[in-house]
Amino acid sequence: MSSTRNPGSRVYVATATKFPDNSRTGKKVTDAFLTQLYNDLQHPPISYLGEHYKYRSADGSYNSLVHPNLGKAGTPYARTCAPKAMQPGALPDPGVIFDSIMARKDKNREQHPNQISSVLFYLASIIIHDLFRTDHAKFAVSKTSSYLDLSPLYGSNLEEQIQMRTGNGGRLKPDCFSEVRLLAFPPGVGALLIMFNRFHNNVVEQLATINEKNQFKKPDGNAPEIDTTKAKWRDDFHSNHPDWAKYDENLFQTGRLITGGLYINMILLDYVRTILNLNKTNSNWALNPRADIKETEVASGNQVSAEFNLVYRWHSAISARDEKWTEDFWAKNFPGVDPTKQKWHDFAIQAGDIEKKLLAQDPMDRDFDGLQRQADGTFNDDDLVRLISSSVEDCANSYGANRVPIVLRVVEQLGIMQARAWNVASLNEFRKYFGLKPHEKFTDINPDESVAKQLERLYDHPDQVELYPGLVAERTKEPRVPGAGLSPSFTVSRAVLSDAVALVRGDRFYTVDYHPKKLTNWGYTAAGSDVAIDNGCVSYKLFLTVFPRHFRPNSIYAHYPMTIPGEMAIVMKTLGRYNQYNWDKPGKLPDTQVAFSYAACKSILTNSDAFKITWNGNMEYLMGPSSKEFMRQSGGPKDLEARKAMQQSLYKDGKWESSLRQYFEKATKDMLKKKAYSLANFNQVDIVRDIGNLVSVHFVSELFSLPLKTEKHPLGTLTEHEMYLVLLAICTSFLKETDSVDAFRIRQLSYTATQSLGKQVQFQIDDSGRLISVTRLLDALSINSPIEEYGDAMVDTLLKAGLDSKHIVWGHILSTASGIVATQGQLFANVLEYFIKEGSPPQILSTINKLAKQDSDSAFEELMHFALEAARLSHETAVYRTVATPTTLPDNNGTLNVKPGDRVLLNLKAASLDPKIFLEPNTFDPTRNLEDYVHIGMGPHDNLGAATTRIALTAMLKMVARLDGLRPATGPQGLIHKIPRVLPGGARGVPYNGFLTENWDGVWPVPQTMKVNWN
DSSP, X not given: OOTTTOHHHHHHHHHHTTSOTTOHHHHHHHHHXXXXXXXXXXXXXXXXXXXXXXXXXXXXXXXXXXXXXXXXXXXXXXXXXXXXXXXXXSOOOHHHHIIIIIBOOGGGOOBOTTOBBHHHHHHHHHHHHHHOOBOSSSTTEESSOSSOSXXXXXXXSHHHHHHXXXXXXXXXXXXXXXXXXXXXXXXXXXXXXXXXXXXXXXXXXXXXXXXXXXXXXXXXXXXXXXXXXXXXXXXXXXXXXXXXXXXXHHHHHHHHHHHHHHHHHIIIIIIHHHHTTGGGSSOOOOOOTTSOOTTSOOSOOOOOBHHHHHHTOOGGGOOHHHHHHHHHHHHHHSTTOOTTTOOHHHHHHHHHHHHHHHHHSOGGGSOOTTOOBOTTSOBOHHHHHXXXXXXXXXXXXXXXXXXXXXXXXXXXXXXXHHHHHHTOOBHHHHHHHTTOOOOXXXXXXXXXXXXXXXXXXXXXXXXXXXXXXXXXXXXXOOOBTTTBSSOOBHHHHHHHHHHHHHHHHTOGGGTTTOSHHHHOHHHHXXXXXXXXXXXXXXXXXXXXXXXXXXXXXXXXXXHOTTBOHHHHHHHHHHHTOGGGSBOSOOOOOOOEEEEOSHHHHHHXXXXXXXXXXXXXXXXXXXXXXXXXXXXXXXXXXXXXXXXXXXXXXXXXXXXXXXXXHHHHHHHHHHHHHHXXXXXXXXXXXXXXXXXXXXXXXXXXXXXXXXXXXXXXXXXXXXXXXXXXHHHHHHHTTTTSOTTOHHHHHHHHHTHHXXXXXXXXXXXXXXXXXXXOOHHHHHSTTOXXXXXXXXXXXXXXXXXXXXXXXXXXXXXXXXXXXXHHHHHHHHHHHHHHHHHHSTTSOHHHHXXXXXXXXXXSHHHHHHHHHHHHHHHHHHOOOEXXXXXXXOXXXXXXXXXXXXXXXXXXXXXXXXXXXXXXXXXXXXXXXXXXXXXXXXXXXXXXXXXXXXXXXXXXXXXXXXXXXXXXXXEEOSGGGGSOOEEEOOOGGGOOSOOOXXXXXXXXXXXXXXXXXXXXXXX
């Protein structure tokens, strides 16, 4: 630490040197300085480099680097508090205890007072089995780790983990999980684990595709065939194919860290927020154990205790539906046996035999609720969605005494016996440990006289009440918003929060080693939270990723699955957020088919009666419920006539095209001057982020008087990049990527700004048909430009057509503006990349450089041909349409049969390579007919017409291509990074791509960044 860089150090040194050599005060100053310097660093270190410490071990060892075996599977339970009080020599019979204070009575079959769904308790079941797995031969030992590492999915040791893996690109075996004990739980638990399985497999596929910093480089050649049924398959894999084994290992382990990250965030945010009733507020406050608190140790490890094994037994909350399921499960596996009369030792033997049988099977061969696997090994999505969505609707039972289903009598007997074998402390001792007042009377434990009497008859004195029966029978908390949502007993409520903090803060992989460098930027974001979405909750990421064709992006079932939808409807109405969510029960969304041929795409785009713009509920989310009428009218005769008239209004004076060209040439030139900078001995700019994406933002803002904040209009409300994000959000609602998690994220992050923009523009339209911009009225000496005059004329035309202001704003102004910004930005980026990327013929770039330096109309026309041909070969355009009437269309070598309600994805990239229209389709030929470029200005949503797109694109290219020595920046910054999109329905054909964001933390529908240099 240099004193020249640290003022505090200078003060210490300056002060210490003023004292004599043997000064006591001087020594104190020096000692304080030394202490500070020493304590600046961790002693001992809590994070290492190196392969051995990079990933989680299968058994939890080396989580704590100071105590490598702390929390390892196969180590003993810890003890939380000492059992100092004497207990009677003869304790009550466990069966009698159950029958007295635990057995569910009819009067206590009541819904949870906070309307918590069974899904919360399914996640709790996973957490419990993640942390506790008592060795039946050695009761003091837990056979799983003491960390929330999702071992019920991955396995508790290396042998179990290997049994779950495929050896193929880091993937898990499909739709299965390791923990056999959870097969005896209601199937919603298993369905949730299968969702994490699918999330993991999606993650590793994305990691391999993105390959951030080349850390997942795929070996050359074909992947080896692996027979995972062989006992030593993994050893052979590593010996015979070390490169492929390393590739699989890195993907699997990183995928596990990311999936674990989502799991822990679901626990800390969705789960804990529900427990604390924060989900019923608009507060972003969260219990964050990972907070940077220097005085509190972190990554120190964890060892679960026997007491908490008992704290987490929440059988009272089992719903009536799941109680019935458990009774049926008992009848099937223990036929003819009365659960109220079953001997515990007989049950233990039979349950042990069932467990051994299941453990001997491959995870994919274990029966799961009778579901049948498909050819690819997965279960049918419909079945899994039915299980999880019905569980979201299933309200849990309330906590409290006499609420445990009777079918679990023998299970509770064993629990009481196990607690006695562990010699745990009493209920009052446990309470005192957590600073709670010990119960002095039995009515303190439970004010219900009948329960208090039973406790007194069992234990004589409150100090003698055993921990586990006491936790079950204790009085429950009343719900409170915020503060109390789970409403268990007071002791359980207090202990659970302490344990949650300890489990996360003590885990190295959720604290000091939880960062983008280890998870990758994309993975860190995929698992991460954003308070702009559901106040930070992340359940929707799991639901939308694994069931994209069943859950709408704003489904309440996906966003708040831990409280039943009926209750969340009341909550969201109170919070003013009801209209932000879809309330339909999830089901299979309309089929999506893909049109590849030029003929099919052109037929669909020009037939607005049979094929409607796909709003898909997303525009309703942005606009509110009043949008339904507008969306119903959209594409109708009146609407189409208005669009036609709107386009015609541009050409009345015959100057639109020249004005447009002048605007884009000047705007691009000005933007280059403003955004470019010198670097070393050349010039550089992000040609996509700062030029291509923003020139169109300025254009539509001027055309439609949008409140863009600029030097000319400082009173605008949205900056360039904010306006871009808002318009892109609107575009994703009807043109691109309508249902992807990333598109939903764009809409959510820009929701407030989008609402504000729509209201401002709507306010600006007056009865005379002019766009009145409040910010521009306030700007001194503001004079309308020619472009603004055209915007006024278009609005006037729409008002005369009889459209109301909301329809004009959302259906024409903002939809047009968003389409221009997204389409223009993408085409410009793709075209420029095509001309300058490595491998492009240098003579083409030389030709367009010469054309760009000429100002003649003929040169501009020739340059346009070059631009559109490059766009044909490089664009990534794909749009959706919804089918209104049954239609059959020829498509490549077959036919496209669609029915009302279906969606059609128009793969315009494929259509642009159709050899029936474009001879030698992969050859660059700038002499092709301009009208054949299907990706330019075709379809009723292109309100300004194809000519507008062509002129704007060419004008922008002209001002950039004239730069001498134009070339991509060296290295990855000079590339547009693309991610292949999976075509819906398993369709085969030319794929189209999404684009990585600048940080590589998301995949967006249009390019976001590419740097270029010039002399």
